[in-house]
Amino acid sequence: MKFNNVYVEKEIINSVNTNNILDRIKYNKIIICEKYSEVFNPKNQNFRIQKKNPSLILAQKKKKIVFKTPSEFTIGFEQNYYFSHMLNCVYDCKYCFLQGMFNSANYLIFVNYEDFFNEISKTIKKNHNKKICFFSGYDCDSLALENITNFASNFINFFKNYNNAFLEIRTKSINIKQLINIKPIKNVIVAYSINPQKIIKEFEQKTPNFDSRLNSLKKIQDNGWNIGLRFDPIFITEKNKKDYFKFLEKIFTNLKCSLIHSITIGKFRMSEKFLKKIIKIRPEDTLTFNYLMKNTNKEREIIQLFYMQVQKYIDKKKIFFN
Numbered sequence: 001m002k003f004n005n006v007y008v009e010k011e012i013i014n015s016v017n018t019n020n021i022l023d024r025i026k027y028n029k030i031i032i033c034e035k036y037s038e039v040f041n042p043k044n045q046n047f048r049i050q051k052k053n054p055s056l057i058l059a060q061k062k063k064k065i066v067f068k069t070p071s072e073f074t075i076g077f078e079q080n081y082y083f084s085h086m087l088n089c090v091y092d093c094k095y096c097f098l099q100g101m102f103n104s105a106n107y108l109i110f111v112n113y114e115d116f117f118n119e120i121s122k123t124i125k126k127n128h129n130k131k132i133c134f135f136s137g138y139d140c141d142s143l144a145l146e147n148i149t150n151f152a153s154n155f156i157n158f159f160k161n162y163n164n165a166f167l168e169i170r171t172k173s174i175n176i177k178q179l180i181n182i183k184p185i186k187n188v189i190v191a192y193s194i195n196p197q198k199i200i201k202e203f204e205q206k207t208p209n210f211d212s213r214l215n216s217l218k219k220i221q222d223n224g225w226n227i228g229l230r231f232d233p234i235f236i237t238e239k240n241k242k243d244y245f246k247f248l249e250k251i252f253t254n255l256k257c258s259l260i261h262s263i264t265i266g267k268f269r270m271s272e273k274f275l276k277k278i279i280k281i282r283p284e285d286t287l288t289f290n291y292l293m294k295n296t297n298k299e300r301e302i303i304q305l306f307y308m309q310v311q312k313y314i315d316k317k318k319i320f321f322n
């Protein structure tokens with residue numbers, strides 16, 4: 001991958017991870033900065049223009065690293081946390097909330113993995129008698145830049161020291177070479193966000209297509225990893241519900257259903273604040289967003305129908321609404 005500009009925080013210019021990442025990419029110029037926020041946070045940036053040719057920022061995450069998920073968010077664990085080793089994403093989903101949350105589309109990687117490990121260890125110790133899960137990929141796609149970050153290999157290596165703590169690696173990426181080369185461990189779940197191809201074409205620009213995501217899921221599962229399916233967000237309507245049912249049939253005839261760790265179902269949701277910002281930068285999609293924000297009884301009925309359909313293949317104890 002090639003970048004025009006790579007910004008590096010002064011304090012981490014000599015860190016091993018910084019140098020490993022720089023060795024894995026091509027770039028024209030390195031610019032040293034004091035704090036990543038100087039580059040990432042200013043308001044006068046154009047997210048859509050930056051998205052076409054993003055810079056890379058290497059920084060360290062200070063202060064809080066591990067966060068509690070919203071209380072309703074679960075895949076069956078007693079305690080749920082998330083962390084972000086990266087902000088922003090190589091894909092360009094129309095519905096992505098990151099474009100409402102950040103002023104910049106540049107890729108920001110936090111290179112101080114050791115500090116993440118320390119914080120995660122502390123959280124695990126605090127919950128030593130509970131089943132606990134950590135979610136990655138909240139502010140990025142967990143695997144899309146694996147070739148540069150080595151995130152999965154590093155964090156899987158860390159999590160293999162723990163039994164009561166799970167890691168969910170959430171992705172749409174088919175970048176699974178590194179996973180296939182690592183011995184699977186039982187407390188990691190590789191979870192794919194997935195939609196029928198027509199929906200991918202309409203809403204999930206630059207992402208791998210449905211068949212290649214399913215193919216990756218199959219390979220990962222055959223290799224011994226726990227997998228999860230995230231139907232989140234789904235865009236099921238009266239008109240396309242048959243496509244969604246066929247899509248489910250194809251998924252569940254290709255995977256070993258009894259070995260799937262968990263399924264989540266969720267509809268599109270977005271805070272008013274983010275929505276306003278997104279409509280400003282994507283005015284051409286205003287109608288689509290207004291339509292998606294509607295929450296009608298009919299829509300709830302169709303999602304319920306989808307849930308019943310999933311239950312034909314998967315034990316309902318493994319299905320969660322988020």
Ligand code: SF4
Nearest residue numbers: 089091092093096140
């Ligand atoms: S894959 Fe996820 S993080 Fe990336 S653009 Fe799509 S919704 Fe956003």
